[in-house]
Amino acid sequence: MNVPGRIYLSEKLIRDLEPETLDQVANVAKLPGIQKFSMAMPDAHLGYGFPIGGVAAFDEEEGVISPGGVGFDINCGVRLLRSNLTVDEVRPKMKELTERMFEAVPSGVGSKSRLRVTDSELDDIFLHGSKWAVENGYGEKTDLEHCEGGGCIEGGDIGHISIKARKRGRPQAGTLGSGNHFLEVQYVDKIYDQEAADAFGLEEGQVSFMIHCGSRGTGHQICTDHIKTMSQASKKYGIQLPDKQLACAPAQSEEAQNYFGSMICAANYAWNNRQMITHWTRDVIADTFRSDIDELGLELVYDVAHNVAKLEEHEVDGKKKNVYVHRKGATRAFPRGHKEVPLKYRDVGQPVLIPGSMGTASYVLHGGDRSMDISFGSACHGAGRVMSRSHAKKEFQGEDIKMQLEKRGITVRSAHPAVIAEEAPGVYKSSSEVVNVVHELDIARKVAKMMPMGVIKG
Numbered sequence: 001m002n003v004p005g006r007i008y009l010s011e012k013l014i015r016d017l018e019p020e021t022l023d024q025v026a027n028v029a030k031l032p033g034i035q036k037f038s039m040a041m042p043d044a045h046l047g048y049g050f051p052i053g054g055v056a057a058f059d060e061e062e063g064v065i066s067p068g069g070v071g072f073d074i075n076c077g078v079r080l081l082r083s084n085l086t087v088d089e090v091r092p093k094m095k096e097l098t099e100r101m102f103e104a105v106p107s108g109v110g111s112k113s114r115l116r117v118t119d120s121e122l123d124d125i126f127l128h129g130s131k132w133a134v135e136n137g138y139g140e141k142t143d144l145e146h147c148e149g150g151g152c153i154e155g156g157d158i159g160h161i162s163i164k165a166r167k168r169g170r171p172q173a174g175t176l177g178s179g180n181h182f183l184e185v186q187y188v189d190k191i192y193d194q195e196a197a198d199a200f201g202l203e204e205g206q207v208s209f210m211i212h213c214g215s216r217g218t219g220h221q222i223c224t225d226h227i228k229t230m231s232q233a234s235k236k237y238g239i240q241l242p243d244k245q246l247a248c249a250p251a252q253s254e255e256a257q258n259y260f261g262s263m264i265c266a267a268n269y270a271w272n273n274r275q276m277i278t279h280w281t282r283d284v285i286a287d288t289f290r291s292d293i294d295e296l297g298l299e300l301v302y303d304v305a306h307n308v309a310k311l312e313e314h315e316v317d318g319k320k321k322n323v324y325v326h327r328k329g330a331t332r333a334f335p336r337g338h339k340e341v342p343l344k345y346r347d348v349g350q351p352v353l354i355p356g357s358m359g360t361a362s363y364v365l366h367g368g369d370r371s372m373d374i375s376f377g378s379a380c381h382g383a384g385r386v387m388s389r390s391h392a393k394k395e396f397q398g399e400d401i402k403m404q405l406e407k408r409g410i411t412v413r414s415a416h417p418a419v420i421a422e423e424a425p426g427v428y429k430s431s432s433e434v435v436n437v438v439h440e441l442d443i444a445r446k447v448a449k450m451m452p453m454g455v456i457k458g
Contacts, residue, residue: 001029007040008375010437016386016429017044024051027242031056033063033251035316035323039375041330042437043384043429047071049245052329052385055378057314058251060322064239065256066248067230067263069326071307072223074263075270076181076214078304078331078353078381079147080364081278082200084297085207085289087187090453091409094185097288098411098454101183104280107176107458108415115276117173122166125173127156129268130303133275138174140300143275145342147303148332148350151271153310157261161218162225169218169269174276178415178458179389180382180423181213183281184355185411185454186362192446196348196366200301202448209285210362210450211277212355214307219266226259251324260309260324267308274303301364302342302351304331306381314376325376333367333379333444341367352444354435357383357428358412358420358457359405362450363435368442379444380435383428396421405455414457423457 005025009017021044028050029038035057044053049068058064090097106113117125124132130151133139144150176183188206191197202208215222233249233256234241241247249256282298289296309326316323334341336349345351349366356362360383371377387395398417401424405412414420438444 003029005029006037008042020046021051028056030242033059041380042434043380045384050328054328055330057323057325057376063251064248065251067223067227070309071328072220073214074219075267075305076307078212079274080301081209090207094411094454098413100284102413102456104284109178111175112171113174125272126265129271130275133272138276138279143300146300153264156264160258160262165218165221168221172216176213176458183456184210186450189451190449196447199348215266215270222262222266329381330378331381333371334377335367335369355382356431357425358423359425364448365444368445370442379438383431387427389422392427393421396424410452411454419457
């Protein structure tokens, strides 16, 4: 190991940690040019090469870039839309609202968009992300101010995206997908930090909407294509891999930069995806409650990426340097005063969105003062699985889970009952336990607790 490994856990969460996840943290620590620590957040579990919940930063010149440190669903991420609606106003219309959202937002395996983009439009999406959506009528300009990086990473390179990746991307812009992706109607159950809640526009009893999805088939294909190239590059550059899933290349090599440019395109595709879904969600809400978007206060609080690598400036051994921060199942959590936090939130810190499992609490936090020192400005990204999807389908029945949730007042709509079984609350760790760890460490501090009213699954 070139650096120590660090896993941020509570005593309770240690019991759910697979030994193989520890091995993955150690293996990542053996990669060239890694800085400070190989880390795993409290929601960590076994992933491809890197643990899910893993964070690692590599020197710009002497380090590596690895697709396994980003994952297959590039820029799987979350955004939160606030409203002026209250629980009492929304509850009587929950079934109608959930059904209409399900119809408006294409969901499920292989779901096709309401819009079939052209090749040139796809290029624009790859290069400009959410900006393309807003410029084409899918949202408001203020939305871009409340996205990580403005909903776009500069430097995308469409030249190394395969025909197959493009073919998979064209029909899926503006689709929710399947698995753990969701569109959820929530309400603010509890405020922990009034100053930050005021800045984010949140108050108790208020209804909000959380969107969780990523880059769909195009991101998966981009990762798949470049892992093959990186596997050969690892041998070419004489990099000794403790696990072949850690395939990588020197950061400034042609192979690494080709992947990085393509990964940026997939990340931008994902931001565009969430922006289009936001637009259709707003339309449904406005029509259901017979009011306009401004009167309903349907403002984007923030959008954060989970699976992404970024070139960022951080302090290492007392010196500022550029590093490629890989966040795989981890959320950026920049503190107050950081130049990349929107001006509206700069006095409190970047909003950090941590979704719970279906039927459990989600949390809004803000970047903590110690995040840059402890974790390269990173926090957990969710509850973290403790059971595989195949095991979950044997253990749970989708219809049973749906009935249990509806008895608790949570409306559920999905493309197939099996999806509900795969994402049952019992499949995940406690989101509250996970969030408490980063809160106590001052990586990210709790602002609000959100509880579900309606869940749409692919």
